[in-house]
Amino acid sequence: ETGVTQTPRHLVMGMTNKKSLKCEQHLGHNAMYWYKQSAKKPLELMFVYSLEERVENNSVPSRFSPECPNSSHLFLHLHTLQPEDSALYLCASSQDGVSGANVLTFGAGSRLTVL
Amino acid sequence: GQNIDQPTEMTATEGAIVQINCTYQTSGFNGLFWYQQHAGEAPTFLSYNVLDGLEEKGRFSSFLSRSKGYSYLLLKELQMKDSASYLCAVMNSNYQLIWGAGTKLIIKP
Secondary structure, eight states, X not given: OOSEXXXXXXXEEOTTOEEEEEEEEOSOOSEEXXXXXXXXXXXXXXXXXXXXXXXXXXXXXXXXXXXXXXXXXXXXXXXXXXXXXXXXXXXXXXXXXXXXXXXXXXXXXXXXXXX | OOEEEOOSEEEEXXXXXXXXXXXXXXXXXXXXXXXXXXXXXOOEEEEEEOSSXXXXXXXXXXXXXXXXXXXXXXXXXXXXXXXXXXXEEEEOTTSOEEEOOOEEEEEEO
């Protein structure tokens, strides 16, 4: 496989469930990102990892917990979510975490619905 | 605050030309990006402008004026497959990407 792969593509969960989103990149990139995309709103950056270390956390609620075990894999652990957390969660990677021409390669996203 | 403004939705005709505008107010500037996102798919990179002027890439061109805080994406010879959302994003002086809400482009036959 090439590019950025996200699983599952669709997820429905109750507010008391625990689930995880998985992201894998096969591009040899050093930085990985989690974004939240809601209808008609700008992309919201949630977490950034560079060389497997978290470098940015944009005040995301603790019910979202990221994990980056290596430079190719990124997880987003979910627990006790709220209905307003329903959105498309996009994973992305880039060659570097900080640079001007920092082109992001996105996965197709995980569509999350919280009941 | 920092913000990016772009139209919510635009409609154009197959074979025509459309210009999608993006205005920005950010703390510093380290480049402007355009991404294309088809429904249910990943956003994909289209263009990057850091200097003023026009960058042409096939049917797509992107223009930047840093003094005006303004960019546009020009799509020529529109095809049905160009129906998508177009996302404008600016990298500020802290190398943070500030995103617009996207412009949904509808192409009609």
